[in-house]
Amino acid sequence: AQSVTQLGSHVSVSEGALVLLRCNYSSSVPPYLFWYVQYPNQGLQLLLKYTSAATLVKGINGFEAEFKKSETSFHLTKPSAHMSDAAEYFCAVTHSGAGSYQLTFGKGTKLSVIP
Amino acid sequence: GAGVSQSPRYKVAKRGQDVALRCDPISGHVSLFWYQQALGQGPEFLTYFQNEAQLDKSGLPSDRFFAERPEGSVSTLKIQRTQQEDSAVYLCASSLSTSGGNEQFFGPGTRLTVL
Numbered sequence: 001a002q003s004v005t006q007l008g009s010h011v012s013v014s015e016g017a018l019v020l021l022r023c024n025y026s027s028s029v030p031p032y033l034f035w036y037v038q039y040p041n042q043g044l045q046l047l048l049k050y051t052s053a054a055t056l057v058k059g060i061n062g063f064e065a066e067f068k069k070s071e072t073s074f075h076l077t078k079p080s081a082h083m084s085d086a087a088e089y090f091c092a093v094t095h096s097g098a099g100s101y102q103l104t105f106g107k108g109t110k111l112s113v114i115p
Numbered sequence: 116g117a118g119v120s121q122s123p124r125y126k127v128a129k130r131g132q133d134v135a136l137r138c139d140p141i142s143g144h145v146s147l148f149w150y151q152q153a154l155g156q157g158p159e160f161l162t163y164f165q166n167e168a169q170l171d172k173s174g175l176p177s178d179r180f181f182a183e184r185p186e187g188s189v190s191t192l193k194i195q196r197t198q199q200e201d202s203a204v205y206l207c208a209s210s211l212s213t214s215g216g217n218e219q220f221f222g223p224g225t226r227l228t229v230l
């Protein structure tokens with residue numbers, strides 16, 4: 001079984017400020033972890049993924065995330081927020097074991113960027 | 116290159132009607148997933164295909180939901196006798212292989228409204 005918890009359904013930051021979106025996961029087997037972004041009326045776009053290589057993962061648009069096994073966390077960060085970062089962000093987990101590889105998503109965090 | 120496409124983008128149905136939602140995955144992608152995204156929630160897994168074989172349908176909410184992918188490419192999600200609780204965005208995703216670490220590419224979704 002696997003699950004994802006995203007702390008904070010809505011986060012507001014000022015333009016230029018640090019973005020921190022929190023994600024904690026639960027998985028009975030080694031996980032693969034993903035962050036997706038969703039703009040209004042659009043599908044999900046992959047920002048970055050962790051697949052058991054480097055624990056610090058860099059993604060598109062200046063985002064990065066660090067896998068911390070001891071904390072079962074995979075928080076998303078960006079040093080300086082831009083207006084175009086306003087969107088909804090989803091953390092998701094799948095697994096490296098046998099079987100189907102459906103993603104289990106968190107409930108999402110809506111990021112607002114204040115000018 | 117073309118991404119995942121879905122049609123129709125919007126569908127309004129009267130309660131009790133049958134609907135069919137189409138997904139065209141990226142050419143050559145072996146894996147295909149359907150997810151349901153209720154308003155304000157993260158996507159939830161419905162079903163998974165590997166080529167034409169439906170390997171996991173554990174997420175289908177009732178026997179009114181049926182999915183097929185007869186030739187291993189285009190997939191159709193059919194909902195019979197629609198109910199108001201079926202109102203959601205239905206997302207299709209495809210992936211190049213069956214590995215859990217592979218990125219799932221999402222379509223824009225079909226927004227279903229049941230009146």
